[in-house]
Amino acid sequence: MSFLEVKNLVLGLKFQKMALIDKVSFSLERGEILGILGESGCGKSLTGFSLLRLLPPGIIHYSGEVIIDGISIYELSEEEVSKIRGKKIAIILQDPLSSLNPVLTIGEQIEEVLKYHFNLGKKERKEKTFKLLKEVGIPEPELRAKNYPHQLSGGLRQRAMIAMALAGEPEILVADEPTTALDVTLQIQILELLKKLNQEKSLTIVFISHDLGIIRWIAQKVAVFYAGEIVEIAKTEELFNNPLHPYTLSLINSYPKEGKLGKILKGGVVNLLEKPEGCRYFERCEIICEEGKKLHPELVSINNNHWVRCFKYVKNHSRS
Amino acid sequence: MSKTIVEVKNLWKSYEISRFSLRKKRFYVLIDISLSVSEGETLGIVGESGCGKTTLGKIILNLEKPDKGEVLWFGKNLSILNKEEYKKFRPKIQAVFQDPYSSLNPRYKIKEILLEPYLINVEKNKKAGLEKAEEILKLVGLRNDILEKYPHALSGGERQRVALARALIVSPSLIVLDEPTSSLDMTIQAQILEILKNFKEKFKLSYFLISHFLPLVLYLADWIVVMYLGKIIEICKKEIFSKVNHHPYTLLLLFSHPDPFSPKKELLTQKIKGEIASPLLRPTGCEFHPRCEEKEKICLKESPKLKKISEFQYIACFQR
Numbered sequence: 001m002s003f004l005e006v007k008n009l010v011l012g013l014k015f016q017k018m019a020l021i022d023k024v025s026f027s028l029e030r031g032e033i034l035g036i037l038g039e040s041g042c043g044k045s046l047t048g049f050s051l052l053r054l055l056p057p058g059i060i061h062y063s064g065e066v067i068i069d070g071i072s073i074y075e076l077s078e079e080e081v082s083k084i085r086g087k088k089i090a091i092i093l094q095d096p097l098s099s100l101n102p103v104l105t106i107g108e109q110i111e112e113v114l115k116y117h118f119n120l121g122k123k124e125r126k127e128k129t130f131k132l133l134k135e136v137g138i139p140e141p142e143l144r145a146k147n148y149p150h151q152l153s154g155g156l157r158q159r160a161m162i163a164m165a166l167a168g169e170p171e172i173l174v175a176d177e178p179t180t181a182l183d184v185t186l187q188i189q190i191l192e193l194l195k196k197l198n199q200e201k202s203l204t205i206v207f208i209s210h211d212l213g214i215i216r217w218i219a220q221k222v223a224v225f226y227a228g229e230i231v232e233i234a235k236t237e238e239l240f241n242n243p244l245h246p247y248t249l250s251l252i253n254s255y256p257k258e259g260k261l262g263k264i265l266k267g268g269v270v271n272l273l274e275k276p277e278g279c280r281y282f283e284r285c286e287i288i289c290e291e292g293k294k295l296h297p298e299l300v301s302i303n304n305n306h307w308v309r310c311f312k313y314v315k316n317h318s319r320s
Numbered sequence: 321m322s323k324t325i326v327e328v329k330n331l332w333k334s335y336e337i338s339r340f341s342l343r344k345k346r347f348y349v350l351i352d353i354s355l356s357v358s359e360g361e362t363l364g365i366v367g368e369s370g371c372g373k374t375t376l377g378k379i380i381l382n383l384e385k386p387d388k389g390e391v392l393w394f395g396k397n398l399s400i401l402n403k404e405e406y407k408k409f410r411p412k413i414q415a416v417f418q419d420p421y422s423s424l425n426p427r428y429k430i431k432e433i434l435l436e437p438y439l440i441n442v443e444k445n446k447k448a449g450l451e452k453a454e455e456i457l458k459l460v461g462l463r464n465d466i467l468e469k470y471p472h473a474l475s476g477g478e479r480q481r482v483a484l485a486r487a488l489i490v491s492p493s494l495i496v497l498d499e500p501t502s503s504l505d506m507t508i509q510a511q512i513l514e515i516l517k518n519f520k521e522k523f524k525l526s527y528f529l530i531s532h533f534l535p536l537v538l539y540l541a542d543w544i545v546v547m548y549l550g551k552i553i554e555i556c557k558k559e560i561f562s563k564v565n566h567h568p569y570t571l572l573l574l575f576s577h578p579d580p581f582s583p584k585k586e587l588l589t590q591k592i593k594g595e596i597a598s599p600l601l602r603p604t605g606c607e608f609h610p611r612c613e614e615k616e617k618i619c620l621k622e623s624p625k626l627k628k629i630s631e632f633q634y635i636a637c638f639q640r
Contacts, residue, residue: 039505040476153595183368183596184532188576210506217578240580254510255580256539264514265507 001070002027003204004051004172009064011050019062021046022229025299028221030171031202035209035219035236037251043228044208048174051206052089053081068172086168087117094177096157100149106133106160107145113167132163137193155186162193172204173197179214191218212255216240221305224248227280230299234306244308246285279311287312324395325494325526326380326413327356331389333375337600347599349375350386351550357494362520362527364541366534366573368596372550373530377496380528381415394493411441414487418499420479424471430482431467434489441490449489456485460515477508484515494526501536513539534573546570549597549607557632567635568612606638614639 005027012019021043028034038044049055051066053073066073068088073081093099101109110129114120120128133141136159149157158178165173175194179187195218197203209215215222216236223233224245232245243249250265267284276282279292291297291311299309333350349372357363365373378384379391382398391398393409401409417423424433431453438449454464460481471479480500487495497516501509517540519525531537537544544561546554546569554567566574594611597603603610609619618638626636 039507155595184534184576185368185572186595188578191578211578212506212580213578216580251506252580254507256510256513256535257581261510261513261539264510266511 001067003030003032003069004028004206005065005067006047006051007065007067009047009050009066010062011046011055011059012062014058014060020059020228021050023064024230025064026221026223026230026233028172028204028206030204031198032221033198033205033207033219035207035215035222036225037210037212037215037222038225039210042225044225045176047225048091048176048206048208051172051174052085052091054085054091083117086113086165086170088170089172089174090165090168090170091174091176092158092161092165092178094180096154096161096181097149100157100161100164102149105146105148106152106163110145110160110164110167113164117168128167132167133160136160136163136166137189138163154182155189158182158186158190159193162190162197166197170203172206174206174208176208177210178207180209180211187214194218212240212252224251227275229280229309230307231281231309232307233299238306242306244302244306244313245281245310246287246312247281250286281310322358322360324356324358325393326528327390327392327395328376328380328386329354329390329392331376331379331391332387333372333379333384334387345600347602349550349599350379353389353550353552355545355552355555357526357528359493360520360524360526361543362529362541363543363545364529364531364537365545365547366531366537367547368532370549370596370599371547372599373547374498376547377415377498377528377530381413381496382410411437411490412493413496414490414492414494415496415498416480416483416487416500419503420476420483421471421503423483424479424486426471428470429467430469430471430474433471433482434467434486437486438489452489453485456488459488459519460485461511476504477511480504480508480512481515484512488519491523492525494528496528496530498530499532500529502531502533509536516540534577546573549599549602551607551636552626553608553636555626555634560630560632564629564633565640567637567640568614569608572611 007025009021009024010019011021024047026034036044036047055061061074071084073084107129110132111125114125114128129145130141133144138144138156138159152160179190182190191214194205198205207215207218219236222236222239223230224247225231226247232239232248239248240252243252254261254265265284278294279297282292285292289311297309297311297314299307300314301307302313331350331353332348334346334348336344336346338344353376355363365376367373375384379386382391393413396405434453435446435449438452453467457464457466462478462481466474474482501512504512513536516527520527527540529537529540538558538561542558544556544558545552546567548569554570597607597610605621606619606623609615612619616638624636624638626634629635629640
């Protein structure tokens with residue numbers, strides 16, 4: 001049994017039968033980093049939230065399981081989930097300014113987490129807060145703990161967010177585009193920090209991003225999302241050296257390389273409310289295939305640990 | 321010699337803020353900037369947030385007035401331009417902004433958005449304007465039925481195309497592109513970049529491209545201009561960019577982008593450290609010295625001037 005297991009997870013709208021995440025399955029070992037790639041609206045952030053059972057209003061769990069270290073979190077009561085959230089699994093978000101509380105100091109917000117999860121005295125909590133701030137690379141933690149979020153720069157704010165997420169000593173960290181709002185030179189510092197935490201504490205990370213470079217650098221395993229489902233999942237090097245799904249291929253090709261662009265994908269991002277009945281990528285796909293018009297492809301295994309959702313490989317597979 | 325479209329000479333710009341509503345503090349966001357854009361040429365400006373790249377764009381568009389220095393449109397100084405000449409030149413310099421959601425009037429139909437500049441600047445003929453609008457829409461890859469829609473009905477990529485069409489309808493010579501693709505998805509970004517590159521060759525358009533994403537600038541620009549804290553620290557021609565040595569800050573920008581096309585390097589940048597300095601607390605000497613690896617005594621005292629390395633490269637650094 002893997003450390004984190006997601007099995008056929010389906011999430012969708014409450015008042016309408018409409019799946020937004022469709023049969024998502026993956027598993028992660030302790031200390032692994034999974035990268036999730038995809039365009040806006042493809043369900044990558046929702047997948048991140050679903051691991052903590054934090055669903056936005058109007059979205060409910062249809063079926064499937066999320067199992068963290070043997071605990072299936074969709075079978076627990078709300079109180080029991082609250083005990084796991086922050087302690088076992090924590091999340092950091094894209095925009096630290098809007099996800100930190102503006103009327104509490106950084107120190108107070110971190111202490112709040114400690115208060116909830118641990119039985120510590122006031123002094124111990126303070127010391128732990130300073131230790132956490134130091135660990136994420138905030139200089140002069142004693143002073144910074146008294147600052148409000150708006151008094152910190154973007155890079156420090158994101159570090160404070162990470163300190164808050166680490167306060168409950170989680171084993172899994174969901175990072176939802178943690179560096180998108182930052183400048184490039186700060187971005188790399190945050191990435192280094194996450195990688196350091198991963199190596200030193202064997203923290204398992206689910207890293208959501210749309211930047212191929214970051215994913216290739218940080219992740220060991222990559223899942224590519226399209227229109228609410230995984231279209232390809234493989235080890236990072238395998239995926240970048242041997243991309244199979246036409247969508248993965250065009251994602252890689254649309255990154256400017258040495259001042260040049262590869263092939264350019266036509267069409268816009270698919271609207272989940274008017275999903276095509278067959279293959280969801282059918283309209284933008286350059287491969288002409290008859291099956292894709294009506295039928296929906298399943299995820300097939302090409303070799304061990306490389307899975308792809310495309311009819312092109314179903315055929316090859318059945319012939320061989 | 322090709323025609324110069326826009327030239328700026330020794331530009332200074334400062335803003336004032338009042339702290340604690342008592343004392344006013346003046347700080348410089350642009351210091352002694354000189355550059356020019358010729359016909360058919362693309363200038364790419366890179367730098368972190370707060371380095372003054374957007375302000376420079378605004379001054380070129382005459383949306384902001386500089387404190388000191390000259391702005392020349394087609395060789396004519398803006399401050400001595402009379403009303404008629406100004407009206408003639410104004411439509412030749414157009415802009416496309418970062419956020420296509422806030423730069424299109426939500427109460428106007430796309431038809432009206434495109435017609436307005438045409439009726440004012442080209443001719444008062446609705447029919448000819450509509451024909452022209454349809455022609456331009458085709459060029460940016462949109463269908464005609466979009467004319468009757470409002471901006472909210474369009475996706476981000478479509479909106480950015482409309483913004484581009486609006487700039488193109490008055491046949492400009494130069495377009496200021498302020499982070500034109502940073503709010504778009506990778507695949508959509510590639511589509512827009514391709515359109516921009518096509519137009520450059522087709523209409524001999526010049527661009528003033530502002531971005532923080534170096535691979536994008538390398539794709540589109542002929543000259544790369546790197547800014548740090550209101551100063552130009554390097555100008556380099558694209559052709560030789562990958563072959564020559566650079567300013568330490570340019571190197572920092574180069575390294576801080578994990579490349580999706582090369583296998584992961586262990587700890588690719590231990591060198592990248594420090595936050596972006598604020599123009600409010602400008603370091604003495606070279607602005608970059610607190611973050612620089614190669615700093616020496618002189619860097620703390622004096623500020624380097626832009627000097628010629630070769631015909632295609634200018635660097636402001638004592639060590640180069």
